[in-house]
Amino acid sequence: MTVTNVWYSVNGERLGTYNGHTGAVWCVDCDWDTKNVLTGSADNSCRLWDCQTGKQLALLDTNSAVRTCGFDFSGNIIMFSTDKQMGYQCFLNFFDLRDPQQIDNQPYLSIPCSDHKITSAVWGPLGEYVIAGHENGEFNQFSAKSGEIVKKAKEHTKQINDIQSSVDLTMIISASKDNTAKLFDSASLEHIKTFKTERPVNSAAISPNMDHVVMGGGQEAMEVTTTSTRIGSSMRAYEEEFGRVKGHFGPINCVAFHPDGEDGYTRIHYFDPQYFDFELEA
Template sequence: MAGLRQTPLTCSGHTRPVVDLSFSDITPFGYFLISACKDGKPMLRQGDTGDWIGTFEGHKGAVWGATLNKDATKAATGAADFSAKVWDAEKGEELQSFAHKHIVKSVDFSADSKTLLTGSNEKILRIFDLQKPDADPKQFLGHTSNIKAVHFNKECNQVWSASDDKTIRVWDVNSCKEIHCIETPSAPGSLELTSDGSIFTATYGNFTVFYNAENFEKIKEIKAPAPVNTASLHPSKNFFVCGGEDFKMYKFDYYTGEEIESFKGHFGPVHCVRFSPDGELYASGSEDGTLRLWQTTVGTTYGLWKCVAPDIDGTDTNSTPSATTPGTAAATEAVKVES
């Protein structure tokens, strides 16, 4: 029997480009996935299958950033209507809305879900106290262009930000002062922190770059064949995936920098990618308006994927899996097997 071919689950439902996504941690009910889309309707899905759970309705513009807290009880979104919103992820209800003076591009919860970090085209980072929503937020000033991504460190005493001013900056939460600035050759894209809090992953140009989250030193950078917009390091830290302008998903060895494999499934540039908390799959969002779920190890039975043997006569036995869209039911599909 010949090798297996990657067949992603396609999660339909959005009508415009998918620009951000985030997984929760593993909860007693599994783990969950939220997606931000320019259609203004962020969606919540079951993380391992992509099954649609619900849509958060309330924004009046493109949603640029979306995240879940660790236990998936709350969601946060940032949008072109100059607001960041916090939602009850179990009921779908809007809990709080925080006005800004420009587009909110990125949001992140603190580890205890008590504060919300935002980054916007105002060139300002803000931290809102969700227990005192009427209080003035902390503000971090220094960027000279749009802020594209923000993230708390593990201890939540620092925040990281990436901006079109070609810098990645680190800020002290208590003093609201900049404590470190990393200059990049071109505007950085995504920011991701490993689950153990040790490594920040960022992208710029054709490069995925890794930084020590404690001393801010660059650990390494690895070049891809095309410009990359986003990258995610596997929980094992043995390899990472990235995607960008050539529509492909790439997997690289973290230690050697060698390309392990690449897959083309999207029909537009890839804007966001993240590994699931168990590392069994990674999700990507694209200009083509879809989310796709990819197996970390092709051929394992997991979620909606089921590894099957080919028919005796050598014919291909299965079809491309597709996660459910709003109002439809799920059916178990199989990974494509070539013989």
């Protein structure tokens, strides 16, 4: 899909669109006060929008598709990564939105990633670094000031499809093609827990108010003859699955405690009151 949509989550009403991209939109992020929206696309551009009006505020052209993007905690600094394709290597770029020269496509920092491209990335606490997941299953923690790799970790054996942070940014969860989701300390990249499934995990999220994680995934029909379209929930403390939610008939690409998939629908699942009273016996 080349158009970014905004929806009212209570009743599913579409409020508007952000029109301008000519290729598939791979990533979307909103700043902390819902003033600006950032999108990255396969049309070799990253674009900044006014969240309320849908007006395009900035166009940042690249040599290859933009795979990941995000605002730091202040909303002043953005980062985005580009794919390794068409003879161009992967780059992780940083822009300060307060500097007009940088908005004219001159990043204050551009980090080449020549070995393995970035497939997912999130900001760390206080905007000091970006945690990037790579196609070889490795994590790198890049300084947002110097561009140096501060820390490394490699717990996955295949591509990292998604990284999401806990609400307090102290932990991250990763989703991988190796059929696992893993929980890490965001500062030290110390591995905490592993959640195993029978299919590649495309996305995983940490509950903001429960000791739970949720995972969604599956494989494309071009890769296998069967697909898994279920969302699994696991206890963060015990690595034990306690529930599944069904509904999608295509692979689930992203979850944020309400899932999205390639079957053309966004589904919002409301948990029963019993869910919030559930406790797993140790």
